[in-house]
Structure formats: structure tokens, C-alpha cells
Amino acid sequence: MTRWSRAACLSGMLLLSTVSAGARVIISLDYSLDTGGLFDSAAARTAMERAAQVYSDRLVDNLTAITPGGANTWSARIINPGNGAVDYDPGLNGVAANVIKVYVGSRALSGLEVGNGGAGAAMVGGTQSFTDNAASRGQPGALATPKTDVGPWGGSIAFDIKTSWYFGLTPGGLTTSKIDFLTVATHELAHLLGFSASPPSSSWAALVSNGKFTGAKATAAHGGLAPDVSGSHWLGMSSTVGPSGPAQTALMDANLPTGVRRRITLLDWAAMGDIGWEVAIPGDANANGEVDFGDFQMFEQNFGQANARWSQGDFNEDGVVDTTDFTILMKNYGRRQDGTLAPPAAPVDVPEPTVWGVLALGVVIRLMRRGRVVRR
Numbered sequence: 434m435t436r437w438s439r440a441a442c443l444s445g446m447l448l449l450s451t452v453s454a455g456a457r458v459i460i461s462l463d464y465s466l467d468t469g470g471l472f473d474s475a476a477a478r479t480a481m482e483r484a485a486q487v488y489s490d491r492l493v494d495n496l497t498a499i500t501p502g503g504a505n506t507w508s509a510r511i512i513n514p515g516n517g518a519v520d521y522d523p524g525l526n527g528v529a530a531n532v533i534k535v536y537v538g539s540r541a542l543s544g545l546e547v548g549n550g551g552a553g554a555a556m557v558g559g560t561q562s563f564t565d566n567a568a569s570r571g572q573p574g575a576l577a578t579p580k581t582d583v584g585p586w587g588g589s590i591a592f593d594i595k596t597s598w599y600f601g602l603t604p605g606g607l608t609t610s611k612i613d614f615l616t617v618a619t620h621e622l623a624h625l626l627g628f629s630a631s632p633p634s635s636s637w638a639a640l641v642s643n644g645k646f647t648g649a650k651a652t653a654a655h656g657g658l659a660p661d662v663s664g665s666h667w668l669g670m671s672s673t674v675g676p677s678g679p680a681q682t683a684l685m686d687a688n689l690p691t692g693v694r695r696r697i698t699l700l701d702w703a704a705m706g707d708i709g710w711e712v713a714i715p716g717d718a719n720a721n722g723e724v725d726f727g728d729f730q731m732f733e734q735n736f737g738q739a740n741a742r743w744s745q746g747d748f749n750e751d752g753v754v755d756t757t758d759f760t761i762l763m764k765n766y767g768r769r770q771d772g773t774l775a776p777p778a779a780p781v782d783v784p785e786p787t788v789w790g791v792l793a794l795g796v797v798i799r800l801m802r803r804g805r806v807v808r809r
């Protein structure tokens with residue numbers, strides 16, 4: 434199919450907007466326990482927020498609220514990121530729907546450790562339905578044996594204050610004497626969101642057998658072979674950033690050299706899917722459950738932008754919105770979160786279809802022109 438007829442399809446599918454989908458998760462960062470002071474820096478907070486967006490842009494589960502009251506009691510427990518105290522009560526009294534609360538702080542970590550993150554726990558009492566909801570947040574698989582899903586309320590992440598960090602969003606200033614903060618923050622958040630052998634009953638741990646991660650999606654992403662794991666990490670696994678992106682060591686490897694930026698890879702995302710998360714499909718910039726015209730508009734408006742994110746059309750998550758992302762969008766156009774394809778649009782219900790056709794063709798032409806400029 435040529436680009437032109439693709440563009441016509443774009444206009445025809447515009448009105449199929451009744452797609453049911455989960456809501457994006459909201460990662461709420463809290464720096465109030467940062468006694469180490471790393472996050473006094475605006476650059477550190479900006480990089481932390483960008484790491485959180487990697488997940489809040491693509492995870493689309495419906496997490497229920499935890500609302501204590503009366504006989505139903507709930508009190509969070511975390512490792513205090515500022516001083517390492519375990520079973521610390523941060524004073525959190527419930528969480529709103531879809532919110533994942535993350536306490537971020539810094540202290541001197543031991544040895545070569547640069548970051549340490551994980552899900553929190555809670556002291557819970559009350560009715561069975563209240564305690565079940567607190568443990569699962571509406572994800573039935575999080576209550577199953579073995580677990581097939583996760584429903585965290587949040588947790589905590591500590592960063593080392595002795596490390597020489599690079600906080601930039603673009604990798605250009607990352608030198609061999611620095612550790613890339615964005616990489617470590619993205620890695621630790623994945624642990625907090627369930628990529629972890631702790632607790633041993635986690636949905637991640639349930640998929641590990643004889644040093645292999647047996648999740649179907651991760652196995653498919655690894656060419657049909659179950660990837661190797663050690664502890665809560667991949668063991669020497671490489672993958673790609675987006676379907677056609679460069680190969681790199683997967684984000685959830687245990688080790689990160691200085692001077693290296695790693696982005697989240699297809700293998701990492703596949704494992705997040707295996708442990709129970711709904712991950713927005715490639716091209717679904719607005720995470721509404723279908724790759725459609727709204728996604729095309731986000732892509733078009735941000736074409737050429739550096740420091741871009743998924744929700745702006747950076748579908749291979751390499752930090753730039755470019756023609757590679759356009760290819761991903763087109764390949765997946767009309768696909769839905771549940772694997773089905775959107776049916777063809779009914780012409781009788783389309784108001785002024787020619788206007789939309791012209792618009793869609795117009796933006797494609799603009800893209801192609803910009804593309805030519807870039808290639809010169």
C-alpha cells in the first residue's frame with residue numbers, strides 16, 4: 434500500500450472513537466524523604482519525572498483506589514529512601530484510583546550500588562473485600578496462586594549520593610566519568626512496578642524457572658527462547674529499543690557501566706506485560722486502546738522533536754519523533770489493545786469526510802517534505 438492510500442485510510446478511520454481501554458497510571462513522585470538532597474536539583478527532578486513518564490505513558494491498567502475508613506485501616510510501609518529505615522511509615526493514608534505513589538530520595542548506598550527501588554508494603558485491616566482490594570487494586574490475578582498480575586500502591590527508590598550523576602535528558606553530555614541517572618531511574622521504577630523476585634510470591638518470580646524467565650511475551654521478544662535471569666535482573670540479555678531500534682543490553686540488567694545510556698527495550702516491555710501490566714500497543718500515543726487518527730495527530734505535531742516521549746509520538750522510545758516512528762504508526766494503524774482490528778468506517782456517519790481526507794493528506798505531505806530536509 435502506498436503512503437497515499439494509507440493517508441486515505443487515516444481519514445476514514447477517524448470516527449471510530451468508541452474504544453474501551455484502561456486508564457493511564459499516574460506516577461506521583463514524592464521527594465519529602467530526600468534527606469540526602471540529590472533532588473534539591475531541578476535537573477534531577479526533571480530526569481526523575483521523565484523516567485516516570487516512560488511508564489505513565491504506556492501502562493493503561495485500571496487501578497482501584499485504596500480508601501480506608503471506619504473498620505478498614507491501611508497504612509503504608511516503605512524502605513525510607515533518605516535513611517534506609519525499613520518498615521518506615523510515610524504517613525500515607527490511601528491512594529486514589531490509578532495513582533502509584535513513589536517516594537524518591539537519596540543517601541549513601543553501599544558498595545557499587547547506585548540505585549535501590551522496590552514496591553512498598555502496608556499494614557491492612559478490615560473486611561475481606563477491603564484487604565483484597567488493597568492487595569490487588571482491582572487486578573484479580575494479583576490475588577491468584579501463583580500470582581499473574583500486580584497491583585502496587587507504590588513504593589520507594591533511593592539513589593546514591595556518592596555517585597557522579599549525569600542528569601541530562603539527551604545523552605550528548607554523558608561522559609565516561611558519569612552514571613546516567615535517567616537509565617537508573619527507569620530501571621528502578623521497573624523494579625517498583627513488579628519486575629522483581631521480591632517478594633518470592635510475585636508474578637515475576639512465578640515465571641522464573643531454572644534461571645529462565647518463562648513469560649510468553651518475553652520469550653517471544655527473545656526469539657522464542659526464554660531469557661536468562663539472575664535474581665531480579667536479566668542476565669546478559671540484549672534487545673532492541675523499539676522494533677527496529679539499535680540493539681543494546683536490556684534495561685533490567687544488573688550492571689550499568691559509566692558513560693552509558695540505556696533505554697527500555699522490547700524485552701523489558703514484554704516482561705512488564707507478562708507480569709500483568711497492560712502496555713499500550715506500538716503507535717497508540719494517547720493510550721486510548723487503538724492506533725487511530727488521534728495518535729497520528731500527536732505524532733505529526735511533534736515530528737522532529739528531541740527529548741520526546743511516547744505520548745508525543747516517540748514509538749520506538751529513542752528520544753526523537755522521526756520517520757521510524759511514522760513507520761511504526763502506519764504498521765499498526767487500526768490495531769486495538771485486544772488484538773483486533775478496527776472495522777472500516779461507515780461512510781454515512783462521517784461528517785465532511787473530504788475535509789478530513791484533505792487534512793490527513795496535508796499532514797503526510799508536510800511530513801514527507803520535512804523528511805527530505807532531514808536527509809539532505
Ligand SMILES: [Zn+2]
Nearest residue numbers: 620624666687
Ligand atoms: Zn536492578
